[in-house]
Amino acid sequence: ASTISLFGTAGENGWYLSNVTGYLSASDATSGVANLSYRVDGGSWLPYNGPFVLGDGLHTVDYFASDQAGLAEAIHSTTVAIDRTPPATTATITGTAGANGWYVSNVIVGLSANDSGSGVAATYVQVDGGNWAIYAGPVTLTEGNHVLHYYAADVAGLMEATHSLSVSVDATPPATASSLAGTAGANGWYTSNVTVSLTSTDATSGVAAVNYRIDSGSWLVYAGPILFGEGRHLLEYRASDVAGNLETIHARSIAVDSSPPLSSVGLSGTQGANGWYVTGVSATLTATDVTSGVATIEYRIDGGPWVTYDRAVTLGEGRHVLGFRATDLAGNREIDRSVSVLVDTTTPVSSAGLQGSLGDNGWYRSNVTISLNASDATSGVARISYRLDNGSWLVYGGSFVLTDGEYTLEYFAEDAAGLVEPAHTTTIRINTVAPITTASVSGTIGTNGWYTSAVSVTLNASDGTGGVSETFYRLDGGLWTVYAGPIVLSDGRRVLDYYATDVAGNREPVHSRSFSIDTAPPVALASLLGTVGANTWYVSNVTVTLDASDATSGVAGIRYRIDGGPWQPYGGPFMLGPGRHSVDVFAFDAAGLWSLSSTTKIDIDIAGPTTVDGVSGIAGENGWYVSYATVTLTASDPGSGVASTAYRLDGGAWIAYAGPFSISRGGRHVLEFASVDKAGNRGPIARDSVDVEASKPYFLSLTGSANATSSPVRITWSAADNDSGIAGYEVRVDDGAFFSVGMATSVLLNLTDGSHVVQVKALDGAGQSTIGTLSVQILSASAAPFGSLFLVVGALVGGAVAVVAFRVWRGRRGPNTKSR
Template sequence: NEENVFVNQGENSWDNGEYGNNWDDYNGTDLDDDGIGDTSYEIPGETNDTDLYPILFLQFETNLGENIEISDPITDVSLVFEEITENGTTKISSTTEEPTPEIGFAAAGKYYDINTTASFSKNITIKIPYDENEISVNETDLKIMHYNKSSGKWVDITLWIDTENNIIYGLTESFSGFLIVQPDKTPPHTFIDLDGEFGGEGWYISDVQITLTASDAISKIDFIEYSFDGNVWNTYSEPLIISAEGFQQIFYRSMDKAGNLESIKNTIIKIDKTSPETEITIEGTLGMEEWYVSPISIELNSIDELSNTNYIEYSFDGIVWKRYSDIFDLKIDNTFTIFYRAIDLAGNLESMKSEFVKIDKTAPLSNVMVSGVEGENDWYLSDVAICIYSSDSLSGLQYISYSYDNITWNEYIGPIEFNNDGINTLYYRGTDNAGNIEEIQVSEIKIDRVNPESSITLLGNVGTNDWFTSNVSIIISGFDEHSGVAELKYSFDSFSWCIYSEPILICDEGETTIFYQAIDKSGQIGNINQILFKIDKILPETTISVDGIQGDNDWFVSNISITLNGEDTISGINIIEYRLNEGNWQVYDGTFDLIYEGINQITIRSIDNAGNVGDITIHELKIDYSPPSTELMITDCATDEDNNILVTYESDLLLVSIDNHSGVMESYYRINGSEWISFENSFNLTGEVDTYLIEYYSEDFAGNSEDIKSTIVELIEETEEDFQGYGFLRINGQFYYGTSEMTLYDETIEMSIEDQISTWEISNQIILGDLEIYTGDGDNGRITVFVYRDEDYSYMMAFGSGVWFIGYS
């Protein structure tokens, strides 16, 4: 009880001189093991009452008989002896200080020590009540465990659980300690502790030590493990040191000794021990001697690969600092020193940096003087000389430079001469002493003294071996590097010429030759060029011929030989290709054999010398030279000691035939050499009890016929077999134990024990040599029966829902 009696007044008697009451909080001894405490129990209160004979346990007379029941009013534990063979006494006591349960289980009540001086045979049923408020699992998971003192192990003796009355039943053959236990189904809890120098925004700015601890109230901890990727796990044994900077995710969990695995937990550790790095970017035109010749823009960018930059600051004197927010400009001519640095979110401060800049924005001015013989359209007909002049009113002219390509520049020292045909370009500019460079000035000098050139482009589907596989479109182009092309001409015989104005389409198959030339705007005529091309637009054709032994329904009943032929009248056949079924294309090099049974598809095509791929054709070739295979299946059969097949009038005989290619067309059978019968459905033997020869075969749709097979069976009358043994049977919630009989019929199984009978219909039978296996269903549920036979006896073992049996015949 949670609270015992409390006496403040009145006179009470708490014992009768021999024994008194049982007290939950009594902790005295019982050295003579008579169930009475060696010391008295002091009753709380103001009257100082005393129980001189406190009861630790009761002893119960246990007399001869069957189904002898003992109920202890102190513990509410009950025992039912199947049979008492000699009188004695039985005692039941409880304690909480006995052996702990097996790993993975926790006590769900008190430990009961049960002993008897009576002699007994057979089993004892033990009933122990439980308090559903003291358990944390489903009531159906509770177990009664029996402690074996000699082996030091617990044994599960649970029969069933009465969840309505909170009583658990067990079955034992001996006495010692008994305990109701509940399984440990609760996983442990793991805790993580991080130790390191903490910065800002959740970042550490030092190495971090990780310590993992775990707790489990029942089974205790088996191991703690951790992982850095959630896949590969390591057993935790000592604190971990994380030195690497960045984000580190650690996964961790524990398992208790009951095998309960905790759900994965994870923690992200952020470490940043490195200060940020700031770079300055100056946008502007940089001249000579480190001068900028334009206004400049200052941009500060900081990189921190871990915690990221918090802010950047800059100063023009290294004393007064301003927080940087955006690009800023410097526009006046002058010199400046810029100081700058950054701090990251973890609190790391960068060392101060500086940059020195100079600005001068005024450039010099330049122009040119050109001399030479001029022609038409701004073209010069002779060499050209150019003089360059430049001036600067600020820092003074340093030098003039010129270039022919705006890439490679030369310093100007005197007149520049041009004597190359074409458009010549001169770039020039002046540079002052501050490094200001004048905007580039450009002059063009055009000279033309070279004849034009012509070229041709053939457009169409390009095949192979210089063949086209379509109409060809001819495009003639002219090129004159100087004054430009005025006119293009072409001819098919080099005598009659036409003016080219648009692409020329050639449709005729075979070979064609075309001549062409260009004329420039100065009247110069280019060289005559020519080209030959070939056209083949017709696809090649492919045919197939097949040779083999023809069966039925378009099936071949032998290997077949395949011959392929291709035809092309223009460029000629290059190769013939084929592929079998879903295989790869193969080059045909002569007649080949097809040996694969089944429905084969051969796909063929030809390719001519121009690269034309002929139409693909698919041909279906069916081969089946293997006869079908037939087996005789028999239900409800058995074998005797000589392995003869035994059947009854109820046994079904069924022909099962397989043909993997053309398929089974018909199956036939006959009995004892009678006329052949076409098989349609299963059949039974109807004659007298005797030995029968069953012959059978099948034919497929290709015309293949199977060799005749045969099976000998022995027709017998339905039999029954009795087995004597021991078992138990549960009917309507009542259990019956003891000597019993099991009878095996052809279609049913029957068990009798005391006056009770239960029957099952056989639903399946398997024969494995000397072993027979039966399964059946009845009002009492499903049963499985094993029968083993040797030369002298047959042995049976059966079990199922509310039934088990072992015996022999």
């Protein structure tokens, strides 16, 4: 049997990565091995003389052995795979080439790997230092600088060295911005030279150059700010980057106008004197501008607000300053211009001032001073002319005086612009004599210059020249009234003023007459000061104050009397004490009128009522009642009389007294009672003690030896009383006399043999008693003589409370209803 051994560097998937040395061996346990033969890849058989070497490729080695006996074994076959050469990878780049090694589009990189031995297992790729990945298809590279690493591995496990590929992609042209420095005007114009700065950026390959041209001229390389002067200009510019990208051309219009426009004015109107126009003036404004053109013309009148000019400006009356200026489309405004325009289209106005005492119907009642005045709001008055009664025209030089008579005055004025007003005409009448008025009076005269009836006044006026026109009067400074007949004056201090006027308007001085009239008597009243109680009564002394009023002549005096006594003059407040009173009062005024007497009723009660009680019932001892106690309350009040009485028991609620009432509840009671009179006075609260014993004493316990074998025998008891309390105890034996044991609650008795009846009497504070009985049997008498009785009193404190007995007593007596 033969075997083969292979020695070389093992790879993956059964492949060797180096030449392989083969070793054959054989054994034969009987005749021994004679020959060992092999062949490679189906070639000639070769005797095995020692190790043989296999190189790259996939080989088949066949071998067998034969022994000395001539026997040959079956042929063995083994396969040997050898790959000593790693794969090789190539990269293919697809994209638009730019300048300086840059691509100006996205780049697609394709990888292709070959291996002539074991074959390619996988291709690996890494982009920009990222994670390695198995190549599955073309890699797309976008904007930026990229480094692509790649390699391949074959089936045998051989890996080629890592390849590195740098690719720069810039598919975006640069961006150029322009900034303008200059004084901005209007409508896109600049009003100064303009400096243009170009700034270009390219985030990838970087800017290579910036080019520009002006007004479609030659392209120039931008090296610094560009200066533009007067006119309209077109600036075009663009930039190129290192990769060769060229941006789209930018175009910008630049308009420069640094010169303002020039305006002028034309005036038309009728000229008068001294440079004045005597009609409205029309002003026409024009302007020119050689560059941007005129945008607007503005004007203002007399320093007012500027207004845009759109038609001829009309200037009316006055002294005017017309300001105007023009602005071009670039916003340049010329220096303000102005022209003075004087316009007066209105004639002057004159008037005559008449100074004198003007009466009625156009007449003056004094000499009249004539003053002529004229006004002209625009150019001013040049002169005034006048004449009297169709005489010669005179130039007015100052005021003049006219005396009594009738005159016709004519006058007119002329202004500085040459305008003359129409003549004015006025008539002047003068009369200086006044009428005279007298008054006659009738009425009833009282005292102190007063009238006690209405007063009638009749006025009479006369005038020696033109006659009386009207007579006027007024009362107490009121409105003036035309006199039409006698004037009736009513109450009060009245002042009558009167005067008359004549037809010429003269008015006499005002006459004044005073009248004191009082037709109403005074009114007297009494006011009371005191503490008001109930039912119109006063509960204190009352101070009476008398007062009187008289709206006209005033109070002269007051008289009064008390309770129908004599009349007396009132000198000041007086006081009334308790009782029912009447005060009569009247007053008289300064005019001698007396008022009617008035009466005031005054009821005064300053003391409360007194109340006493009476108690009836069955009297016990020590002031106790041993039956219901009936209480009767009696109140008295000498003033207003008793209104009500109330009482309460043991501090409880107050109860209105309606008649005698009973106290049935046992115990010591405090009765309080008081009354209120009709004036509201409350009397003092009275107090009385009412003690009612509603039950007798009762035993709580009574004990002793029922069948004693020897004497003495102790008898013990306890008793109670709910109202007046236990006052003491008495004891007797076998119908003997009761003897007192005081407050002791036990007794020691020496009794003879036999049956005995012991009785204990309990006495309460009201004198009532209750007897308790106990039977005692003595079985063996003592040696004491028969009938002798030895009494030993033991003062023992408290016995046990017989609860059952107490409950029986409570059930009999009923619940305690005392109010607290």
